[in-house]
Amino acid sequence: MEVNCAHCGHALTVPEYHGPSLQFLQAATSKLAKAIQSARNASPKKYHFEGRTPDELTRRQNELQRALRESQTQLAEIKGHIHHATIQLHRYQLKLEVIQERQNELKAELDALLQALNQT
16 A cells, blocks of 8 residues: 655555454453453462471572562563553554545545536
Protein backbone atom coordinates (compact mmCIF):
# COMPACT_ATOMS: atom_id res chain seq x y z
CA MET A 1 0.00 0.00 0.00
CA GLU A 2 1.21 3.50 -0.73
CA VAL A 3 0.22 6.69 1.06
CA ASN A 4 1.36 10.26 0.65
CA CYS A 5 3.28 11.84 3.49
CA ALA A 6 1.11 14.42 5.23
CA HIS A 7 4.12 16.74 5.59
CA CYS A 8 6.01 16.57 2.30
CA GLY A 9 3.50 14.88 -0.01
CA HIS A 10 5.94 12.20 -1.23
CA ALA A 11 4.63 8.66 -1.69
CA LEU A 12 5.51 6.23 1.10
CA THR A 13 5.23 2.46 0.85
CA VAL A 14 3.61 0.83 3.87
CA PRO A 15 5.21 -2.60 4.35
CA GLU A 16 3.06 -5.72 4.53
CA TYR A 17 2.38 -6.94 8.06
CA HIS A 18 4.12 -10.23 8.86
CA GLY A 19 3.41 -10.45 12.60
CA PRO A 20 1.19 -12.93 14.41
CA SER A 21 -2.44 -13.19 13.35
CA LEU A 22 -5.17 -11.54 15.39
CA GLN A 23 -6.68 -14.97 16.16
CA PHE A 24 -3.34 -16.21 17.52
CA LEU A 25 -2.95 -13.11 19.70
CA GLN A 26 -6.52 -13.44 21.01
CA ALA A 27 -6.03 -17.13 21.85
CA ALA A 28 -2.68 -16.48 23.56
CA THR A 29 -4.16 -13.59 25.54
CA SER A 30 -7.11 -15.72 26.61
CA LYS A 31 -4.83 -18.53 27.82
CA LEU A 32 -2.67 -16.06 29.74
CA ALA A 33 -5.73 -14.47 31.36
CA LYS A 34 -7.01 -17.92 32.43
CA ALA A 35 -3.61 -18.81 33.91
CA ILE A 36 -3.52 -15.57 35.89
CA GLN A 37 -7.06 -16.13 37.15
CA SER A 38 -6.18 -19.69 38.22
CA ALA A 39 -3.12 -18.43 40.09
CA ARG A 40 -5.22 -15.80 41.87
CA ASN A 41 -7.83 -18.37 42.88
CA ALA A 42 -5.30 -20.93 44.16
CA SER A 43 -4.89 -21.43 47.88
CA PRO A 44 -1.76 -19.90 49.36
CA LYS A 45 1.14 -22.33 49.53
CA LYS A 46 2.35 -23.52 52.90
CA TYR A 47 6.07 -23.90 53.45
CA HIS A 48 7.60 -26.40 55.81
CA PHE A 49 11.26 -26.19 56.71
CA GLU A 50 11.31 -28.53 59.69
CA GLY A 51 13.98 -31.18 59.58
CA ARG A 52 16.29 -29.26 57.25
CA THR A 53 19.85 -28.46 58.19
CA PRO A 54 21.07 -24.87 58.48
CA ASP A 55 23.18 -25.42 55.34
CA GLU A 56 20.11 -26.56 53.40
CA LEU A 57 18.15 -23.56 54.63
CA THR A 58 20.98 -21.18 53.68
CA ARG A 59 21.26 -22.79 50.24
CA ARG A 60 17.50 -22.43 49.73
CA GLN A 61 17.66 -18.81 50.91
CA ASN A 62 20.35 -18.08 48.31
CA GLU A 63 18.29 -19.80 45.59
CA LEU A 64 15.21 -17.79 46.52
CA GLN A 65 17.14 -14.51 46.59
CA ARG A 66 18.62 -15.27 43.15
CA ALA A 67 15.20 -16.21 41.78
CA LEU A 68 13.73 -13.01 43.25
CA ARG A 69 16.44 -10.87 41.61
CA GLU A 70 15.80 -12.63 38.29
CA SER A 71 12.06 -12.06 38.67
CA GLN A 72 12.65 -8.37 39.42
CA THR A 73 14.82 -8.09 36.31
CA GLN A 74 12.11 -9.73 34.21
CA LEU A 75 9.51 -7.41 35.73
CA ALA A 76 11.59 -4.35 34.85
CA GLU A 77 12.10 -5.69 31.31
CA ILE A 78 8.37 -6.27 30.80
CA LYS A 79 7.54 -2.82 32.16
CA GLY A 80 10.05 -1.41 29.67
CA HIS A 81 8.33 -3.29 26.84
CA ILE A 82 4.94 -1.99 27.97
CA HIS A 83 6.29 1.57 28.14
CA HIS A 84 7.75 1.24 24.65
CA ALA A 85 4.51 -0.26 23.30
CA THR A 86 2.52 2.57 24.89
CA ILE A 87 4.73 5.14 23.18
CA GLN A 88 4.37 3.28 19.86
CA LEU A 89 0.59 3.12 20.29
CA HIS A 90 0.48 6.87 20.90
CA ARG A 91 2.56 7.46 17.77
CA TYR A 92 0.25 5.25 15.71
CA GLN A 93 -2.78 7.09 17.10
CA LEU A 94 -1.23 10.40 16.06
CA LYS A 95 -0.41 9.02 12.61
CA LEU A 96 -3.97 7.77 12.30
CA GLU A 97 -5.30 11.23 13.16
CA VAL A 98 -3.02 12.79 10.53
CA ILE A 99 -4.19 10.29 7.91
CA GLN A 100 -7.83 10.82 8.83
CA GLU A 101 -7.41 14.60 8.61
CA ARG A 102 -5.74 14.24 5.22
CA GLN A 103 -8.58 12.00 4.09
CA ASN A 104 -11.12 14.62 5.21
CA GLU A 105 -9.21 17.29 3.29
CA LEU A 106 -9.14 15.14 0.17
CA LYS A 107 -12.87 14.41 0.43
CA ALA A 108 -13.64 18.11 0.92
CA GLU A 109 -11.53 19.04 -2.10
CA LEU A 110 -13.17 16.30 -4.17
CA ASP A 111 -16.63 17.51 -3.14
CA ALA A 112 -15.70 21.09 -4.06
CA LEU A 113 -14.33 19.92 -7.40
CA LEU A 114 -17.51 17.94 -8.15
CA GLN A 115 -19.60 21.01 -7.31
CA ALA A 116 -17.50 23.13 -9.62
CA LEU A 117 -17.87 20.56 -12.39
CA ASN A 118 -21.65 20.43 -11.90
CA GLN A 119 -21.90 24.22 -12.15
CA THR A 120 -20.17 24.31 -15.51
